[in-house]
Amino acid sequence: MNVATRSQRLVPMKTLGLVLFAVGLLAAPAAFAKPKHILISDSLLAHGDQWDVKRHDRWVGMNQWSFGEYAVVASKTGWTTGGTHTDLFKTKSESHTENKFSFVMSNKTDSAFVDAAHQLLVQSNPGLKVGENVHVGGTGQTVETDHFIASITIGRDTTEMWDLLVGETEVSDAAGDRDDLARHTAVLIHGDRRIGLVPVFSKKLDQKQSFGSMLGMHFHPGAMGYEFIEEGRSLCAVEYFSSGISGMYKNTVWMDKTADPRLRLVLAAAMTSVLELKCQEPHMEAEEQK
Numbered sequence: 610m611n612v613a614t615r616s617q618r619l620v621p622m623k624t625l626g627l628v629l630f631a632v633g634l635l636a637a638p639a640a641f642a643k644p645k646h647i648l649i650s651d652s653l654l655a656h657g658d659q660w661d662v663k664r665h666d667r668w669v670g671m672n673q674w675s676f677g678e679y680a681v682v683a684s685k686t687g688w689t690t691g692g693t694h695t696d697l698f699k700t701k702s703e704s705h706t707e708n709k710f711s712f713v714m715s716n717k718t719d720s721a722f723v724d725a726a727h728q729l730l731v732q733s734n735p736g737l738k739v740g741e742n743v744h745v746g747g748t749g750q751t752v753e754t755d756h757f758i759a760s761i762t763i764g765r766d767t768t769e770m771w772d773l774l775v776g777e778t779e780v781s782d783a784a785g786d787r788d789d790l791a792r793h794t795a796v797l798i799h800g801d802r803r804i805g806l807v808p809v810f811s812k813k814l815d816q817k818q819s820f821g822s823m824l825g826m827h828f829h830p831g832a833m834g835y836e837f838i839e840e841g842r843s844l845c846a847v848e849y850f851s852s853g854i855s856g857m858y859k860n861t862v863w864m865d866k867t868a869d870p871r872l873r874l875v876l877a878a879a880m881t882s883v884l885e886l887k888c889q890e891p892h893m894e895a896e897e898q899k
């Protein structure tokens with residue numbers, strides 16, 4: 610084989626990394642140039658109000674969210690508390706954090722009062738270490754639980770209390786993440802009424818993505834949010850992460866115009882709770898097991 614032929618075959622291998630990087634750079638600006646909203650029901654698009662959310666950022670405390678006729682007129686946040694506990698022989702450990710906030714959302718006619726708590730818990734049970742990467746007893750699993758609850762009342766009427774529950778549990782072991790044990794719950798409840806919060810994105814995840822599209826998502830993920838569905842009817846939707854360059858700092862909501870005014874206020878308070886949770890949620894790392 611002559612030197613020229615060998616060089617011609619080596620060049621593509623050497624430049625592959627540069628090509629991938631260049632394609633990524635081309636894909637990323639395209640994502641920035643054409644931000645797409647979350648994919649929601651046609652009925653909500655046709656019969657719903659769409660509003661850009663104003664944050665009115667504050668250096669301390671809760672953001673003063675507002676959209677359409679709804680606005681946070683008062684709020685209070687507590688200190689983030691937490692800690693880590695490990696037993697004597699380090700066979701088990703537990704870390705937790707919790708923070709609370711409350712706010713009042715008004716539509717100039719009525720007010721919704723919200724009390725919310727966000728808890729993060731990481732439990733690890735490796736068992737007793739008897740050698741390098743060798744443990745006896747224990748489950749060998751790490752369980753991470755993220756639990757959020759917000760209680761919503763209209764005009765302090767406790768007979769009409771709604772509970773917003775958003776939670777997920779992830780389990781991992783030495784082999785990696787245990788998707789079969791993962792759990793996700795997102796629902797708004799009042800008595801026998803259950804309004805599901807369905808995760809929605811700016812792309813259908815069940816569709817096969819092109820190579821360039823996957824690179825674009827790597828550099829900048831798509832929009833993310835929840836659509837509130839009750840018995841097949843779409844009531845509202847909240848986009849807590851934009852596909853544009855602004856990310857979590859640009860938010861949009863949609864709400865069914867035909868919904869009952871009191872329900873619309875509840876939905877506005879619930880979507881505001883989601884925005885506060887997703888845009889300011891604390892992060893907790895499990896203590897590294899040695």
